[in-house]
Amino acid sequence: MAKASDKPVKKVVLAYSGGLDTSIILKWLQTEYNAEVVTFTADLGQGEELAPAREKALKMGIKPENIFIDDLREEFVRDFVFPMFRANAQYEGDYLLGTSIARPLIAKRQIEIARMVGADAVCHGATGKGNDQVRFELGYYALEPDIRVIAPWREWEYRSREALLDFAEKNQIPIAKDKRGEAPFSVDANLLHSSSEGKVLEDPAVEAPEFVHQRTIAPEDAPDKATVITIGFEKGDAVSIDGVALSPASLLTRLNELGHDNGIGRLDLVENRYVGMKSRGVYETPGGTILIAAHRGIESITLDGGAMHLKDQLMPKYAELIYNGFWFSPEREMLQAAIDLSQQKVSGTVRVKLYKGNVSVIGRESANSLYDQDLVTFEEGVQAYDHNDAGGFIKLNALRLRVLAKRDRR
Numbered sequence: 001m002a003k004a005s006d007k008p009v010k011k012v013v014l015a016y017s018g019g020l021d022t023s024i025i026l027k028w029l030q031t032e033y034n035a036e037v038v039t040f041t042a043d044l045g046q047g048e049e050l051a052p053a054r055e056k057a058l059k060m061g062i063k064p065e066n067i068f069i070d071d072l073r074e075e076f077v078r079d080f081v082f083p084m085f086r087a088n089a090q091y092e093g094d095y096l097l098g099t100s101i102a103r104p105l106i107a108k109r110q111i112e113i114a115r116m117v118g119a120d121a122v123c124h125g126a127t128g129k130g131n132d133q134v135r136f137e138l139g140y141y142a143l144e145p146d147i148r149v150i151a152p153w154r155e156w157e158y159r160s161r162e163a164l165l166d167f168a169e170k171n172q173i174p175i176a177k178d179k180r181g182e183a184p185f186s187v188d189a190n191l192l193h194s195s196s197e198g199k200v201l202e203d204p205a206v207e208a209p210e211f212v213h214q215r216t217i218a219p220e221d222a223p224d225k226a227t228v229i230t231i232g233f234e235k236g237d238a239v240s241i242d243g244v245a246l247s248p249a250s251l252l253t254r255l256n257e258l259g260h261d262n263g264i265g266r267l268d269l270v271e272n273r274y275v276g277m278k279s280r281g282v283y284e285t286p287g288g289t290i291l292i293a294a295h296r297g298i299e300s301i302t303l304d305g306g307a308m309h310l311k312d313q314l315m316p317k318y319a320e321l322i323y324n325g326f327w328f329s330p331e332r333e334m335l336q337a338a339i340d341l342s343q344q345k346v347s348g349t350v351r352v353k354l355y356k357g358n359v360s361v362i363g364r365e366s367a368n369s370l371y372d373q374d375l376v377t378f379e380e381g382v383q384a385y386d387h388n389d390a391g392g393f394i395k396l397n398a399l400r401l402r403v404l405a406k407r408d409r410r
Contacts (some may be wrong), residue, residue, distance in 0.1 A: 007148075009122055011038060012122065013038050013117070014124075016032060017041060022125045023173050030060075031171070035100050036066070040113050044105070046191075048189075048202065054067050074247060075105065076192075078248040080341040082248060085288070086343050088296060088299075089315055090319055096283070097323060098194075099131075099190075100131070100135065100243070101134060101327075103139060105138045110122050120148055131275065137149050137325075138328070160340055187214065191252055201280055208282045213284060215259075219266075222357065227353070233349070234345050236299075237343075244324055253284065262357070265290075273293025281338055290359050297363055299346055301366055303346060307342050311339065336365070345368040347366060349366070369388070
């Protein structure tokens with residue numbers, strides 16, 4: 001019986017940025033597979049003009065009806081970023097998962113387009129060394145189990161940048177002047193963050209040059225006066241800034257601006273990739289860094305202690321699932337259900353102070369607050385708490401420690 005991989009590919013949906021690499025892949029699909037190519041370009045708030053992607057695709061013979069450029073910014077923040085931030089997810093304690101969380105949405109839309117146009121394959125431009133190949137393909141297979149996946153970096157014979165540039169020249173693919181030299185580093189960006197890796201950043205002992213940073217000014221150059229804002233939350237999601245209601249994407253865009261201006265959200269990280277190697281990346285997540293601090297602030301007065309601590313125990317597993325590409329897995333959905341249930345009363349406002357790279361929560365209010373001033377006050381007031389109760393509580397908790405001590409003394 002012939003395998004699916006032995007069958008000819010008739011139509012393939014390519015995740016297409018319009019850059020040199022995916023333009024080379026587009027031409028390679030046409031020449032190597034003799035397949036009809038459909039291009040899909042996602043606007044996730046990367047801050048680039050996407051019209052040239054359409055023009056380049058047209059020049060390379062793609063039919064107008066086979067060019068998809070979709071604005072996914074609201075869906076990205078509403079259905080992917082916000083659910084993740086309800087969990088306060090941070091991979092290995094620091095990384096706010098800006099690249100990781102974009103991949104399942106791209107995979108989802110790619111599969112939707114494949115169904116619309118009757119494609120029998122999808123293609124991505126991720127390399128064979130990174131996490132993105134895993135994230136894309138787990139998404140594809142979760143949504144369309146029998147889809148054919150083409151991963152050029154694992155298939156073609158090209159092993160150097162020069163070989164790819166030669167292919168581009170032979171096939172009349174325009175090459176920008178700066179592409180002949182070594183790019184100083186590679187960048188991936190969306191509305192949540194920018195990620196810079198490679199070349200000048202490969203030595204983890206060397207500080208990243210200032211020109212690497214895309215989304216923030218240096219904290220040293222930030223204003224000498226603090227910026228104070230109030231963020232409103234409903235059921236764990238941010239909904240307003242300074243009393244002005246904003247859509248998810250608009251709200252994150254505004255937080256990015258505030259974070260940029262105050263030098264907030266820089267992270268220099270050596271992380272453990274899912275494929276087994278360590279890599280060094282420089283991340284900038286200005287709005288996300290503000291958002292996670294504010295979210296923890298509103299949770300601190302509205303979330304029960306037991307629920308909060310359980311969430312913190314579950315978070316590393318949840319973050320790891322997203323990092324490794326398992327957004328569409330049943331275990332991530334199980335964790336999401338628990339997290340979302342915990343957020344039902346997480347509503348109110350949080351005041352945060354932004355100053356030279358720092359985010360400080362300076363106030364929080366909620367109609368659902370569990371903070372009882374009568375219980376915690378050092379002043380004499382309504383005595384809802386009997387100090388004498390603490391003695392028995394402590395003795396019961398000390399019982400096993402006392403038994404251990406007596407045994408060891410014998």
